[in-house]
Amino acid sequence: MTIDANGMHYTPLNKMIRQAVASGVREIVIDNVLGQRFIANGLRSNVRITINGVPGGDLGMFMSGPECIVRGDSEHAPGNTMDNGTIVIHGSAGDAVAHSMRGGRVFVRGDIGYRGGIHMKEYDQKRPVLAVGGTTHAFLGEYMAGGIIIVLGIGHEVAVKDRGIGSGIHGGEIILRGDIEDRLLGVGARKVIFTEDDLNRLSPLITEFCERIEVDPSQFLDTNYTRIIPASSRPFAGKYTWE
């Protein structure tokens, strides 16, 4: 099924998507997307949605299951509180990508803005992934409570050069290509060595990500990464209460 979204407001567009999914459609292509918000919000299905253009904010919010492929850039917060499924963005994305994400995958080929992966979380088998081919701005993984963030820094001297990486992190891990200056770490974040075990554990994910964004994975399958984790399991235990 193909939808021409030229000049269309997001409400009728999302209604059309919902109706199509309810009637059993499993493949949707949306052309001429420009700024329409909330695409695929709360959708529970295994539908594949190809978005040609620049979707508006909160693409795939609360979504559980679908695959959204964006041929273009994306505005703020794709994957906001997403539960399951995959978003692949072949361009760049705005601020707060994968905001509060709780499951599934967000893959971005280009760069992302500020506060990527802010407050991602995990529970039991649910472990969300945010992978970025390019670079990110400041406060990556801010208040992160779980999940994995990977940044490859393709086309950049260093994967991340902005401050506040993992500021307030208390769960999950941030994997950055190459070394990262200590001064860029946020409060509560700790840098550890990326080991062979880490590589074995993560190489299927790195390979999958590279394949989805159409780059050769072999150049990224080594231990030249920095791993950033919480400084302790409860780094802010004494911040608001005193024992």
Added chain:
Amino acid sequence: MCGIIGVIDRTKARMDGSSIKKALSLMKERGSGEGAGYVAYGIYPDYPDCYAIHVFFDNLVEPKSKVDEVLQKWGRIVHQEEIPTYEQPCLKREHIPWRYFYRPYTEFIVGSNNPAEDIIKHLVMTVNSTIQGALIFSSGINLGVFKAAGWPEEVADFYRIEDYKGYIWLAHNRYPTNTPGWWGGAHPFNLLDWAVVHNGEITSYGTNRSYVESNGYKCTMSTDTEVVAYLFDLLGRRHGLPSEMIVEALAPQFWDEIDLLPEKEQKLKRTLRLTYGPALMNGPFAIVVATSKGIVGFTDRIKLRPLVVGENGSRLYISSEEAAIRVMDPEVKSIYMPRAGEPVVGRVVQ
């Protein structure tokens, strides 16, 4: 949350208001229908040396005769008329927008480097703080603000902004949070050559307000953005700082970042921070400021509001959302996100 967008054609080629109306309407959800506005530079070529003074009158009886009187005391009204407006079904007409084309008598005052501008500033402050039922919301040469309480499209149609042609346009869609939505509280805010659109909050408003008020400005529009216009006027027009330096004073680098710079730069940045401490703005903001010479966009230092930049030849776009730029200019060449606190400057080339 508000939506902002600005565009400059650096060769001064003029654009009509239809495309910025489309761009602002695309960001409709960033507002709440309680305020939208536009400013354009280069729209009054027939009055190239007159201050275009736009006023909201509550009625055309007492407030208008008082404004006429004070204007005539200080200069000559070259032409005046009601700003043409066109009734919109959902937009309530709260004020009568009026414009004067005005030349102040500069020989009456001494001790000023720019008597005309000082007189206009004095008139704006006097009218807005003493004349009930009159508010000057635009006071520059060859530029004009058009704003009201409504949605972006309604306000654009109310003034038919596609009938105006300017080489710089700024537009704003308001989502009022701390102060009520009213015509005077809609953006852009203007004083003389400066116009400001702003998404966010200036939480340092109290400090900034005392600072500008101690320098002769009066805040009368019950909203924080007004103070940004006065800060730019004070630092830019009266102290003569270039726009990059003003941004550095209002949204300076953190001390630990300044420590890493070469000594000479450190010294400059320390001096700026110390001199302009009360001008430092805190809180979440993305701002675009215009003058007849160019535009500058910047955000707060930890980037709590969005800002995207696009370029296409002589045109520079600064916006809250990428899609708004693309709807104005489908051929836009490069799109990027500036870093927090980094000024993005587009200057007119002569």
